[in-house]
Amino acid sequence: MSIRLRLDKPWRPLSAEEAAGLPGQLGVYQIADTAGTILYIGQAGARSPFGLRSELQRELQDRGTGHQFRIEVNMQYRSRWFELLMVYKADHGSLPADNAKNPPPLGRLSPA
Amino acid sequence: MDFEPSEEQQLLIDQVRRFVREEIIPLEAGLDPDASELEPADHARLVEKTKAMGLFGIDIPKEYGGPDIDIVTRVLLAIEMAQHRAGLYVPCYGTFGGAGLAQIFEANADQKERYLYPTLRGEKKAFFGLTEPSGGSDPARAIQTRAERKDNGWVLNGAKIFISNADRAQYGIVFARTDASKGRAGITCFLIDSDTPGFHVRRVVHTLRSSHYATELEFKDCWVSDHQVLGEVNKGFAVANDRLTRQRIPYAAGCIGVAIAAHEMAIEWAKMRSTFGEKLANRQAVQWMLVDNEIDIRTAKHFTLEAAEKARRGLPFRIEASIAKLTASEGGGRVVDRSMQIHGGMGMTKDLPLERWYREMRIRRVGEGPSEVQRMVIAREILGSNLR
Numbered sequence: 001m002s003i004r005l006r007l008d009k010p011w012r013p014l015s016a017e018e019a020a021g022l023p024g025q026l027g028v029y030q031i032a033d034t035a036g037t038i039l040y041i042g043q044a045g046a047r048s049p050f051g052l053r054s055e056l057q058r059e060l061q062d063r064g065t066g067h068q069f070r071i072e073v074n075m076q077y078r079s080r081w082f083e084l085l086m087v088y089k090a091d092h093g094s095l096p097a098d099n100a101k102n103p104p105p106l107g108r109l110s111p112a
Numbered sequence: 113m114d115f116e117p118s119e120e121q122q123l124l125i126d127q128v129r130r131f132v133r134e135e136i137i138p139l140e141a142g143l144d145p146d147a148s149e150l151e152p153a154d155h156a157r158l159v160e161k162t163k164a165m166g167l168f169g170i171d172i173p174k175e176y177g178g179p180d181i182d183i184v185t186r187v188l189l190a191i192e193m194a195q196h197r198a199g200l201y202v203p204c205y206g207t208f209g210g211a212g213l214a215q216i217f218e219a220n221a222d223q224k225e226r227y228l229y230p231t232l233r234g235e236k237k238a239f240f241g242l243t244e245p246s247g248g249s250d251p252a253r254a255i256q257t258r259a260e261r262k263d264n265g266w267v268l269n270g271a272k273i274f275i276s277n278a279d280r281a282q283y284g285i286v287f288a289r290t291d292a293s294k295g296r297a298g299i300t301c302f303l304i305d306s307d308t309p310g311f312h313v314r315r316v317v318h319t320l321r322s323s324h325y326a327t328e329l330e331f332k333d334c335w336v337s338d339h340q341v342l343g344e345v346n347k348g349f350a351v352a353n354d355r356l357t358r359q360r361i362p363y364a365a366g367c368i369g370v371a372i373a374a375h376e377m378a379i380e381w382a383k384m385r386s387t388f389g390e391k392l393a394n395r396q397a398v399q400w401m402l403v404d405n406e407i408d409i410r411t412a413k414h415f416t417l418e419a420a421e422k423a424r425r426g427l428p429f430r431i432e433a434s435i436a437k438l439t440a441s442e443g444g445g446r447v448v449d450r451s452m453q454i455h456g457g458m459g460m461t462k463d464l465p466l467e468r469w470y471r472e473m474r475i476r477r478v479g480e481g482p483s484e485v486q487r488m489v490i491a492r493e494i495l496g497s498n499l500r
């Protein structure tokens with residue numbers, strides 16, 4: 001049995017209350033605009049003081065309101081982050097706009 | 113055998129130890145605990161340093177322009193190079209350069225031009241495609257990927273699993289069955305470019321080594337010409353056998369390096385930490401854990417240096433390489449486990465490198481031939497091959 005390839009949870013509004021309610025665990029997340037276009041795929045690594053909560057609070061501060069997000073708690077945040085980026089690139093031909101500004105070294109994946 | 117380092121070896125050991133402590137560990141402190149890469153500028157700067165030390169391309173044989181490092185010295189340096197958080201799988205973050213896979217040194221002249229030299233120049237990276245969903249310990253029987261003759265070449269169909277770096281490599285060495293009737297003598301080794309039509313990296317396989325990942329591959333009517341056969345048809349396992357056994361020795365040394373680093377941390381902690389009004393170091397239970405660490409480390413170091421010394425002298429070393437791999441991976445795991453125990457809750461955190469070593473060391477009992485297969489190799493030598 002393999003784990004789910006794509007993040008497909010419902011979007012939640014990126015607001016102070018939502019972010020404050022997030023777990024302090026490590027994991028990955030996606031940020032989208034109001035139309036659901038993914039702008040950024042991020043990771044909450046072990047250097048984030050409160051994991052996903054800190055990262056999403058920072059995203060809110062940097063981006064302001066008018067965005068949506070979804071998360072996945074995952075101790076393997078690093079390999080999962082690379083996977084989500086590669087799957088996105090395979091699906092769309094390019095990285096999300098904000099990842100493309102500073103792309104990490106990525107491999108090629110052609111999911112079946 | 114005398115395993116005391118010579119004066120020259122000691123100088124190199126000291127140089128590498130300084131490099132790890134003064135260059136690698138301070139940079140690592142600023143990285144995510146699961147990171148496997150330095151910032152490109154830091155990497156480039158440190159490569160210049162290893163070049164200045166005369167140690168860049170440490171695994172490249174002298175005849176291909178590498179430094180002239182014998183295998184015993186290589187083991188001593190591998191022990192040093194592993195002594196940091198990412199050190200088990202990415203010693204010094206690759207700043208001593210790589211040599212590529214053992215098999216390509218036995219490629220023909222044309223293949224060397226296309227694969228070996230670009231790899232040594234750092235222009236190409238390779239993956240090693242042996243393990244399949246049907247098994248990796250006994251690939252001679254397990255391999256189901258078929259290569260069938262077509263148009264002066266071969267068509268590959270099948271799947272591979274747990275293949276590291278296949279998504280980032282420019283080519284790979286892939287083992288496929290070319291004669292279904294011949295078992296071990298029906299496997300051929302192919303050089304497959306990653307952009308060959310029909311070659312697919314299908315998914316990421318997440319493992320305990322979360323800093324990096326393995327992948328699953330599919331070959332779907334993947335045609336390659338005869339020029340891509342490495343070695344001889346049906347003799348895939350004969351390619352680089354000696355080099356592959358040799359690789360097991362520095363692999364063991366990496367486990368020893370991590371075990372030494374974990375043990376040193378445990379000693380420091382035991383001397384500092386008090387419970388129930390007494391330093392941990394004064395408790396016999398803790399002392400015995402430290403003694404067992406010391407014994408595991410010395411045992412593994414002894415057997416690993418013995419294997420290296422035999423290989424250096426040109427003596428048979430297959431059984432010694434298996435003993436080294438076994439004692440270092442199993443003993444190393446025990447040392448990290450005990451060191452975590454002595455650290456208590458702190459040992460479980462990502463604040464310290466112990467939890468990463470614990471996860472990564474566990475893989476070492478399976479990778480490069482599981483412990484049971486190493487024991488089988490040793491048993492065959494002891495009992496004679498007629499008892500297989």
Ligand SMILES: Cc1cc2nc3c(=O)[nH]c(=O)nc-3n(C[C@H](O)[C@H](O)[C@H](O)COP(=O)(O)OP(=O)(O)OC[C@H]3O[C@@H](n4cnc5c(N)ncnc54)[C@H](O)[C@@H]3O)c2cc1C
Pocket residue numbers: 239240241242243244245246247248249250273274275276277319321326475478479480481482483484485488
């Ligand atoms: C992180 C990671 C990276 C890897 N990278 C690569 C790579 O780049 N390329 C590649 O080709 N492979 C790679 N591998 C695969 C690895 O080499 C195999 O997992 C290994 O060889 C064991 O094969 P298997 O998993 O199919 O186990 P199996 O062969 O199914 O064996 C399962 C278990 O059975 C036991 N066993 C096997 N034989 C015997 C015996 N004779 N007697 C008693 N017990 C026995 C052992 O405990 C063994 O662990 C990687 C694996 C991991 C985890």
